[in-house]
Amino acid sequence: xxxxxxxxxxxxxxxxxxxxxxxxxxxxxxxxxxxxxxxxxxxxxxxxxxxxxxxxxxxxxxxxxxxxxxxxxxxxxxxxxxxxxxxxxxxxxxxxxxxxxxxxxxxxxxxxxxxxxxxxxxxxxxxxxxxxxxxxxx
Amino acid sequence: xxxxxxxxxxxxxxxxxxxxxxxxxxxxxxxxxxxxxxxxxxxxxxxxxxxxxxxxxxxxxxxxxxxxxxxxxxxxxxxxxxxxxxxxxxxxxxxxxxxxxxxxxxxxxxxxxxxxxxxxxxxxxxxxxxxxxxxxxx
Amino acid sequence: xxxxxxxxxxxxxxxxxxxxxxxxxxxxxxxxxxxxxxxxxxxxxxxxxxxxxxxxxxxxxxxxxxxxxxxxxxxxxxxxxxxxxxxxxxxxxxxxxxxxxxxxxxxxxxxxxxxxxxxxxxxxxxxxxxxxxxxxxx
Amino acid sequence: xxxxxxxxxxxxxxxxxxxxxxxxxxxxxxxxxxxxxxxxxxxxxxxxxxxxxxxxxxxxxxxxxxxxxxxxxxxxxxxxxxxxxxxxxxxxxxxxxxxxxxxxxxxxxxxxxxxxxxxxxxxxxxxxxxxxxxxxxx
Numbered sequence: 001x002x003x004x005x006x007x008x009x010x011x012x013x014x015x016x017x018x019x020x021x022x023x024x025x026x027x028x029x030x031x032x033x034x035x036x037x038x039x040x041x042x043x044x045x046x047x048x049x050x051x052x053x054x055x056x057x058x059x060x061x062x063x064x065x066x067x068x069x070x071x072x073x074x075x076x077x078x079x080x081x082x083x084x085x086x087x088x089x090x091x092x093x094x095x096x097x098x099x100x101x102x103x104x105x106x107x108x109x110x111x112x113x114x115x116x117x118x119x120x121x122x123x124x125x126x127x128x129x130x131x132x133x134x135x136x137x138x
Numbered sequence: 139x140x141x142x143x144x145x146x147x148x149x150x151x152x153x154x155x156x157x158x159x160x161x162x163x164x165x166x167x168x169x170x171x172x173x174x175x176x177x178x179x180x181x182x183x184x185x186x187x188x189x190x191x192x193x194x195x196x197x198x199x200x201x202x203x204x205x206x207x208x209x210x211x212x213x214x215x216x217x218x219x220x221x222x223x224x225x226x227x228x229x230x231x232x233x234x235x236x237x238x239x240x241x242x243x244x245x246x247x248x249x250x251x252x253x254x255x256x257x258x259x260x261x262x263x264x265x266x267x268x269x270x271x272x273x274x275x276x
Numbered sequence: 277x278x279x280x281x282x283x284x285x286x287x288x289x290x291x292x293x294x295x296x297x298x299x300x301x302x303x304x305x306x307x308x309x310x311x312x313x314x315x316x317x318x319x320x321x322x323x324x325x326x327x328x329x330x331x332x333x334x335x336x337x338x339x340x341x342x343x344x345x346x347x348x349x350x351x352x353x354x355x356x357x358x359x360x361x362x363x364x365x366x367x368x369x370x371x372x373x374x375x376x377x378x379x380x381x382x383x384x385x386x387x388x389x390x391x392x393x394x395x396x397x398x399x400x401x402x403x404x405x406x407x408x409x410x411x412x413x414x
Numbered sequence: 415x416x417x418x419x420x421x422x423x424x425x426x427x428x429x430x431x432x433x434x435x436x437x438x439x440x441x442x443x444x445x446x447x448x449x450x451x452x453x454x455x456x457x458x459x460x461x462x463x464x465x466x467x468x469x470x471x472x473x474x475x476x477x478x479x480x481x482x483x484x485x486x487x488x489x490x491x492x493x494x495x496x497x498x499x500x501x502x503x504x505x506x507x508x509x510x511x512x513x514x515x516x517x518x519x520x521x522x523x524x525x526x527x528x529x530x531x532x533x534x535x536x537x538x539x540x541x542x543x544x545x546x547x548x549x550x551x552x
Contacts, residue, residue: 002290006286007307011311012279013279015413016281016283035311057236090224125272137294142425145423147420151417156550177425302533309533333473364514372548374516378502403543410512
């Protein structure tokens with residue numbers, strides 16, 4: 001469990017007032033929590049650029065009636081067995097599936113996996129959420 | 139099943155050459171597939187700005203030893219039962235969890251849910267992947 | 277001249293350490309200045325989404341040998357006389373020009389102007405920098 | 415002057431229809447022009463990641479009554495004389511200035527210059543527009 005430290009921040013009065021409106025709007029309880037999130041966001045950007053181990057989620061939207069895409073998505077996932085933790089599959093409607101792949105590994109491999117899936121004929125959309133293992137985000 | 143149509147695109151020779159290098163690098167089989175993805179990406183941006191029904195994935199990183207955050211994450215998810223399709227929970231290490239929430243609904247509600255989760259004390263990081271129901275993305 | 281206020285922020289020790297590395301890297305003198313910038317960035321996002329008066333810079337790259345584009349760029353700028361403050365024109369090489377248009381006005385008009393310029397045949401690239409009048413950013 | 419080549423693109427009928435709505439909305443004359451812009455945008459991303467010579471615009475908002483910031487902005491600009499092409503200065507109101515610095519050089523130097531200016535006490539906001547020399551964007 002990490003210790004909480006306290007330090008002072010000096011900001012112009014008006015900026016603090018605007019900030020207080022913003023954090024109320026974003027549902028934060030207090031300034032420390034809002035600032036904590038902004039700092040973490042910057043640290044995660046750094047993790048992804050420095051090729052440290054990261055965590056992410058790849059989303060895929062595809063039509064499961066196109067058999068070929070279903071098989072290829074499976075094949076590719078097996079080639080990245082080490083990076084893929086688990087996969088969640090959701091039937092959006094009669095045709096469309098949402099598949100969410102939880103991943104952990106080096107950024108360059110995660111990005112390669114995302115590009116390989118994204119480029120498949122039949123994948124309608126894909127995104128990559130860049131997150132963190134949490135170990136450096138106390 | 140949607141019909142495939144063909145149309146001609148006129149581009150400067152050098153731009154086509156640079157584009158061909160790019161799509162090779164991104165693992166696309168041909169120009170049509172790369173262009174299709176760029177177009178879909180633009181359409182999804184539009185869907186999220188126009189408040190049509192969308193699909194997404196919220197990722198959360200948190201320390202499950204902080205009991206309070208675990209309970210609050212559950213409570214909030216129950217308040218957005220209509221928008222949440224399913225949740226995938228992964229134990230990253232002794233302390234850290236990755237939770238991926240598959241969501242479907244109006245963008246403003248999805249964003250409100252994300253903000254509410256993100257602002258919880260104990261959530262180390264959260265992301266929102268903006269995707270699509272796929273119905274308008276043939 | 278705005279008054280400087282001071283408040284305390286509580287953060288986990290490790291997060292502060294990581295933050296200190298980050299701000300050293302980004303050349304900030306102290307934590308307050310780094311936090312001030314993060315807060316302002318969030319406020320400017322809000323200004324652009326709320327349709328308050330904003331400030332920006334539009335960049336255009338084009339080949340000035342294509343006479344038609346030169347004339348159209350001028351015509352369009354005259355139609356947005358109220359939003360355009362001034363224009364800086366730079367000869368990058370024998371063919372290519374960089375034009376930077378300083379703008380001030382409502383976000384939707386600034387975006388419309390950018391789209392209109394961007395869609396011109398002959399414009400190779402354009403960007404829009406979203407900034408602020410500075411009046412709410414003490 | 416570069417030659418225009420023509421090639422065929424195969425896309426699902428519905429996607430073409432959605433695309434046509436989008437490009438009408440964004441004021442493009444035809445599909446080729448919209449696709450051309452999407453392709454160039456991807457190429458510029460690549461230029462900035464590969465550390466080729468690029469072009470950009472840095473915007474700064476500051477209060478010119480704070481003498482110290484005015485002098486430091488000048489000093490720093492002189493240290494990056496090789497990268498800075500020219501500077502446009504606009505008086506937004508009694509207090510606030512917009513300064514737009516046109517730059518050309520290696521991405522890492524442009525980013526270092528931006529970070530150095532951004533971190534100055536007194537700079538209220540800064541942005542960096544990433545554009546191109548235009549030579550590889552026919």
